Amino acid sequence: MTRGARPALRSTGAVLAAVVVLAVAWEAYKALGPADGAAIGTTRLLPRTDDRAMPHLWTVLTTLGSPEVAGVAGSRTVGAAVVSGALTSLRLALLGLLLGALVGGVLALLMQRLRLLEAGLLPWVVLSQTVPIIALAPLVAGWGGVVRVGSWAWSPEASVVVISAFLSFSPVAVGMLRGLHAPGAVENELFASCAASWRQELVHLRLPASVPFVVPSLRLAAAGAVVGAIVAEISTGSRGGIGRLVIEYAQQATSSPARVYAAVLGAAVLGLVAAGVVALLDRLSGVLLRRGRPA
The missing domain is CATH 1.10.3720.10 (MetI-like)
Known part of the structure; x- marks a missing residue:
């Protein structure tokens, strides 16, 4: 491995690690957080975790393959x-x-x-x-x-x-x-x-x-x-x-x-x-x- 390739690999690894951490944190909060979130008066402290406000990551990825306009032949995917x-x-x-x-x-x-x-x-x-x-x-x-x-x-x-x-x-x-x-x-x-x-x-x-x-x-x-x-x-x-x-x-x-x-x-x-x-x-x-x- 060349000396110049090591910083690039470290940067790529850091980006991938950050993505994994964010994904785990998203799913962990969705599993453990309150469905209606938390608020004090009109100030919301924690977001809602229901599927409408916070869908699962695999749902988002699955949506990418669904047609943009349902029921229309030849419609491009999302x-x-x-x-x-x-x-x-x-x-x-x-x-x-x-x-x-x-x-x-x-x-x-x-x-x-x-x-x-x-x-x-x-x-x-x-x-x-x-x-x-x-x-x-x-x-x-x-x-x-x-x-x-x-x-x-x-x-x-x-x-x-x-x-x-x-x-x-x-x-x-x-x-x-x-x-x-x-x-x-x-x-x-x-x-x-x-x-x-x-x-x-x-x-x-x-x-x-x-x-x-x-x-x-x-x-x-x-x-x-x-x-x-x-x-x-x-x-x-x-x-x-x-x-x-x-x-x-x-x-x-x-x-x-x-x-x-x-x-x-x-x-x-x-x-x-x-x-x-x-x-x-x-x-x-x-x-x-x-x-x-x-x-």
């Missing part, structure tokens, strides 16, 4: 609907992550170049993440509804991408800015003594130094992009994604409560896939950096 919705949301979240990373990277470069801009802009970049997305999403959809460039018109999917990018640009901007400032006085003086231009200093010193800071920031940005995509789909009414599927199945919770949890399970797997994409990027960046070092 599992196929969840996979299709998750792939749609993943595509939009990755587009939002790409846009957010691009915007965050440009802002980081500008703030590193102009200290006055950093002092004035950085607090607003951080505060932008406190804006409630569930309130912002309808506004973005409304603003975008009047945008038209040639034959292209703003669509609900464009709103989802923009909102996803809004939640992902800040971690990248802050992390990359920290990485661009990472080189010490010795490295800066060395490049100054060689009369290196700002572009040469950026390409050969600051950008390589920022990689260890950018990759963890991308992990946060990927999580934000997925959350932004799901919330935006719910708020804007964009169809086809896992967020809209959660709403549609929630309306059927009385007759089939397990479907809601099947959609939530798809959203959780979507987050794991997004984290895996960033982890793969981390591994690739590590390989490229090692190849770029002199022997």
Whole structure:
């Protein structure tokens, strides 16, 4: 086993162990918890454990193979609907992550170049993440509804991408800015003594130094992009994604409560896939950096 494979195996094992622990805790609480839950006045302390509020995990998994529309020939299964919705949301979240990373990277470069801009802009970049997305999403959809460039018109999917990018640009901007400032006085003086231009200093010193800071920031940005995509789909009414599927199945919770949890399970797997994409990027960046070092 190679040295680089061990951390990956440990991370995979930790994720699987966490899934097993959550599954055991779910079934244990369902078996031992009160059917009507527990509440003090109007404040609920413990959730209900009846099958309508908290179905068994095997019921949720079985639901994935059931037809989405009963009695209709050729109807796709719930599992196929969840996979299709998750792939749609993943595509939009990755587009939002790409846009957010691009915007965050440009802002980081500008703030590193102009200290006055950093002092004035950085607090607003951080505060932008406190804006409630569930309130912002309808506004973005409304603003975008009047945008038209040639034959292209703003669509609900464009709103989802923009909102996803809004939640992902800040971690990248802050992390990359920290990485661009990472080189010490010795490295800066060395490049100054060689009369290196700002572009040469950026390409050969600051950008390589920022990689260890950018990759963890991308992990946060990927999580934000997925959350932004799901919330935006719910708020804007964009169809086809896992967020809209959660709403549609929630309306059927009385007759089939397990479907809601099947959609939530798809959203959780979507987050794991997004984290895996960033982890793969981390591994690739590590390989490229090692190849770029002199022997």
